[in-house]
Amino acid sequence: MNTELLARLPGYLHNVRNPKPGLSISELDTALGEFIGQNYHQREHQEIKETPQKAWQGNGWLPRLPESIDELNLLLLTVAKPRIVHRDGVHFQGLRYISPLLAAYVGESVILRYDPRDVAEIQVFHRGQHICKAVDPTHERSIMTFKDIQKARSARKRQLRGQINERIATVAEFLPAGQPTTEAPQPDPAVHRTKKTKLRTYAEDE
Template identity: 45%
Template sequence: MRALAVAEGLKPPSYSSIGRLVRAIPESRIAAGSDPAAYRDNHELVHRREASISNEMWQADHTVLDVLVLDGDGNPVRPWLTVILDDHSRAIASYFISLDAPSVLNTALALRQGIWRKSNPDWIVSGVPEQLYVDNGSDFISEHIEQACISLKIRLIHSLPGRPRGRGKIERLFRTINDMFLPELPGHLIKGKMLSAPTLSLGELRIRFEAFVCGIYHPRPHGSTGEAPIARWQKGGFLPTMPDSLEQLDMLLVHVPKPRKVLRDGIRLAGQRYVEPTLAAFVGEKVEVLYDPRDLTEIHVYHEGKFICRALSPEHLSGASLREIQRARQNAKKRDRGESFSMEEADGNQEDTASRPTSVRGLRLYATDD
């Protein structure tokens, strides 16, 4: 200040005068100059988003659950939960629980479940939302989700990086799940410490979570609205906007179509065979296949963009997932590698070569009595 006064031809101020001026500056203004982020977090006026009707805005987010479940090999792992929440009613539109980290496919499957009618008659939340409010995760900013929202006329809104304004509602839902749902489960974790041995499979966890949503969370009055989420969602005879068909919704959301050729015995996908009498007219033709990786019992077949049929797998009616099939394949390859041996070992064990596999430059040969 003294240097500036001298440069302007003015009398320099005293130290006490400057000190008096500095002490009079509000702390908030000092914070704004030294740490803009801290100033913004403490003093910025926040606009609370509040949807006025059901399905006006949905929020989506992911979290890793504080519970251990058993995977296909019996190993304890922490699952990921994806939730879509209706902003107005606080009702849960859909969820997706997986052992894999969040992905575009998981998000698309959660959105598909939220939009379409559920098989559970107590879970009536459905319809196409006007807006979808998400963060900047790689799955939410993907071209696949963006194009699906455009086709469904959903306005996709991203929160600003580092400034998740309006995300408190879904964060509160996650706290409710941690406080009311997880403590009742075997394998519950508190600060990383396991309170009991995990016994649930991923499928059992999904069943329990849906029972919690429909039986406890939805009928219970919400602390902010004072109304039960399911009652608030359908208040005033609300009727959701639905897509034309489930096939159309699948074409937009489920997965990037897999090109396949219709063979005489059906369609091959993930090592499974899918058949349907309608496919007889398309033998030798190129088609596109859509599937739900959680359940490969059936696939949806499209030809030149038009839906043809749903084809079933006769060998796969148990409803195993793609992950389970991939794991079974990996285990089979490990067993095969454990059984294989080199040509040198084969020369030293000529006494028992019947049906024993031998590896030669990556090829597996089976010696037989013939």
């Protein structure tokens, strides 16, 4: 992997303290998949004198595989996070994941398992048992990574900051020079006026 793939990718630098990557995470993931599936597994191995793909399928031996892709994904999803189920779903990384099956677990603690490369959907577990697959309605049919979430948050913060600065500048235009844009309200003396208490006391209370 190091000599035949990584050393040939753009941006690869050896023994450099602060290297600059030449590929994004998705591009690197694609390169890894192509190398393993289309190159390494399809070429003849020097020791066994046949391709790893042929050796895997040879002699009529069938490996024990999960019955579905969903079960395979459950075995591979090792990243887990605890969360509480709310009435409107499960909140994670600023997103809201929903599923009709979560209604029976409101207030319960659950474990979320997910693929960091695509967090448009998550797998929900309760006490070690798989409950359901929950999705974010706004990104149900798209692929979304943590990097996409960070970009969206940064863009939103910049947008809000720009709106605040514009409003401050607009208010400042209508104020006399040297007057601050905000002025603290003066307390009303009538509100803080001491009122005579009507609570009666007795000798035993003194």
